[in-house]
Amino acid sequence: MVGWLARRGVSLAGSADLAVRGRKSGEWRRVPVNPLTFEGAQYLVSARGHSEWVRNMRAARGGQLRVGRRTRAFTAVELAPDEAPAILRAYLERWGWEVKQYFGEVTAHSTDDVLLAAAPNHPVFRITPTE
Numbered sequence: 001m002v003g004w005l006a007r008r009g010v011s012l013a014g015s016a017d018l019a020v021r022g023r024k025s026g027e028w029r030r031v032p033v034n035p036l037t038f039e040g041a042q043y044l045v046s047a048r049g050h051s052e053w054v055r056n057m058r059a060a061r062g063g064q065l066r067v068g069r070r071t072r073a074f075t076a077v078e079l080a081p082d083e084a085p086a087i088l089r090a091y092l093e094r095w096g097w098e099v100k101q102y103f104g105e106v107t108a109h110s111t112d113d114v115l116l117a118a119a120p121n122h123p124v125f126r127i128t129p130t131e
Helices: 002-007 052-060 085-103 112-121
Strands: 016-021 028-033 036-038 041-045 062-067 070-078 124-129
Antiparallel strands (some): 016 028, 016 062, 062 070
């Protein structure tokens, strides 16, 4: 539902429709995401772990974000888990209410060590617009 709304121009709390090429089929795959702007850069965080979109993003190294008629192409670089805690904290501050079931006991108020331990289970990509 969130992706459907984003494709029609309704962004719930900053959500967008992510399109990334399938690593095997080459076809576009779509999923709703919550892009995060943190310290001047934009990120995608996988609340659900090593999902299909994460595997496809690793292969494609980029994709498109869409809200309504506005589509932005981007390249993506996956961060190492030790680079992710501050971004995970900011993500949980913004969307913890929506994704808490995927993070278990980890919250925006967790210690840096707890966020570092959670980081390998929640891939983070820095995205850079190509247009």
